[in-house]
Amino acid sequence: MKKSVLAVFLVGLLALSVFASGCIGGGGEEKEAKAGAIAIVYDVGGRGDLSFNDMAYIGASKAAKDFNLELVELQSNSEDDYIKNLETLAKQKKYKVIIAVGFMMTDAVKAVADKYPDQKFAIIDGYVPDKPNVMSILFKENEGSALAGALAGLIAANDGKNKVGIVLGMEIPVLYKFEAGYRFGVKWAEDYYKQKTGKDVNIDVLYQYTGSFNDAAKGKAAAQAQLQQGAWVIYQVAGGTGLGVFDAVKEVLDSQGKKMGPPFAIGVDSAQDWIKPGVIIASMMKRVDVGVYNAVKAAVEGTFKGGIVELGLKDNGVGLSTVDDVMAMFNSLPEETQKKKLQELGFNSKEELQQYLENTRKQVPDWIWQAVDELKQKIISGEIKVPAPMDKDGIEKVRQAKTWQEMEKLAS
Template identity: 80%
Template sequence: MKKWLSLFLIGLLAISVVASGCIGGGEETTTKGKIAIVYDVGGRGDLSFNDMAYLGASKAAKDFNLELVEVQSAKETDYLQNLETLAQQGEYEIIIAVGFMMTDAVKQVAAKYPDQKFAIIDGFDPEMPDNVMMILFKENEGSALVGALAGMVAANDDKDKVGIVLGMEIPVLYKFEAGYRFGVSWGVDYYNQKMSTNKKVDVIYQYTGTFTDAAKGKAAAQAQLQQGAWVIYQVAGGTGVGVFDAVAEALKAQGKDMGPPFAIGVDSAQDWIKPGIIIASMMKRVDVGVYTAVKAAVEGTFKGGVVELGLKEGGVGISTIEDVKEMFNSLPEDTKKQKLQELGFDSEDQLFAKLEETRKQVPDWVWQAIDELKQKIINGEIQVPAPMDKDGIEKIRNANDWTEMMG
């Protein structure tokens, strides 16, 4: 894994991935154009945000017969140079920047090259030039689903606390926290009505201030487990890997290799990283966002401005076993083999069987209830709050139940 990752972490890389097919008579087609993707610091191999961006870009390259050029930012000061180097070439159908940290750089370069189409994942600026598509996600909606899962699992096991460990305290993470709190409340209410009980489940939360410190994530999760958290949702990037470790160690201390307690993954289908420990993941479908931008550029429907993707658009959701398989199978063969070995499995089938077994620790009615919540959000019957400031999230924290959170 380290050997593979190092390929993406040394300076400025541009790796061309050519998607070609065959036409009649076995003749190979040539690519019709080029697209570029600029990763944030950390880049490919994060098993999360950046890898999901690659999934979308590579699928679009294949479907639209394009050449994909990947560029890695080694440090934040690379953003501007990387984007400008690509833009001045004038060869790309669209240039995609992955991550809100590149917002200012995209704004500056896009203004300088008005004929070049850009897209940015998670970046927003009301004064962004009109050649930039700003792709945002309704993380609150996806977080509501995993919150409902956490709330129902806790209530069903007669526990009264769940946790959430977050990265930097920024507006977009308020949406994750609010959605999770909303879902927990909805899930416990669903349980109480089904079982004729009156249980209450509180949410313990901590912002670690970082997305790259697994030790801080582990410490935060250990503290929440000690306070009685039965399920912990990680919303902290690389910091969140420590959450998985904390839950795994807590189970091991009890002589168990399968929860509960459980962890919940984020951004990609992370379930396979710790089978038996991660019950599900809130998928932020960055791949769908990237694919949407490329499709619009290629088909001539591109428009600058905000494109927001929620449950209805397939932009967020709760992971399925099929999602996990797709994510795992996107890894290079040598990485997959190494991961299977590290996890103690002889084959992918064994891994996926373990994931199926993990999910069976949760009653079928819980998964059905989550589907019910999903449909109610999609059809507009339920609206999940999405605060973007301190006052907004404080109102959610102080609300008595999910109906009050809808306001």
């Protein structure tokens, strides 16, 4: 994404607070006495990634507003900042909860939580099961990604294509869950398509870990390579790096004189469809905002408990975006930012944007959307279980499995 476009977004969604000395203070109206404070430490991807960190901010800012709290934010510029940032906040002894955004902060949270046992912490994607002052908020990304895989696989099969792609960020355990779920969904799509049409299909999943969450050029290069190999739908699981995936798919569409896919991209974390309408068919929403909000609510209401909280399809913790989700995300921007964004995208009104998003989805037959929903219901009911490997051995077994039923046996 071009820096100018990103800047417009930041002016809007992220302008509720001001950057200063590595700390972003967002307390809202100073005239009003606050009922306390919360703090959030971002991962190196940072605010403005249009996905993971931004979703955490949305949850924290909503909680701060609803519970009349001061919100203090710290950005981590490198992994060396994790402990320093957490300890800077903890030693102030004023925060109802300190939220650490991202798996990479797990060790830092463990260390600082031991040093400050009276301070409550919540970590997104970190596994800290045994500390009474640490709430670990995890997500069943495998479940949401299975829906993304089913959508990608059925679109490809229906169009006579045999490849889909996935571009990922750093090779860390949580991303194995995304990859495994996506692969599971693609295999489920093969089976569903055969039952529906009687035709055998075999869809390859092209994948690449870019090693980064904030390098759009790497994401674009990875997607370009997959598109050249015939990928028909590409799922981005790479934060800011994944914004380059959208650029790569749009360039292919432009070269063909098309305004809408296929080929398509699938967004991640937030309802990203509006970023490049016509290019992004849907997004696998990871409701980090819900997890953060719930952690603050528990700290405020005195129900905070250490241990694991895991949010899946059943809990609205993950899921494919709807057009309503996308418009809700867009409507959260200040009016002036919405106007600028609409102008950039070439729309005269929000209604035009919504209609365009709906028309994009109509490029995919209704039966495919219905099939994806069928898979969703079966996962929610427990009839189907999706594997969630957290190590290299586990993901390798998923990669080698020939059917979704084989993969399901790997689900613990």
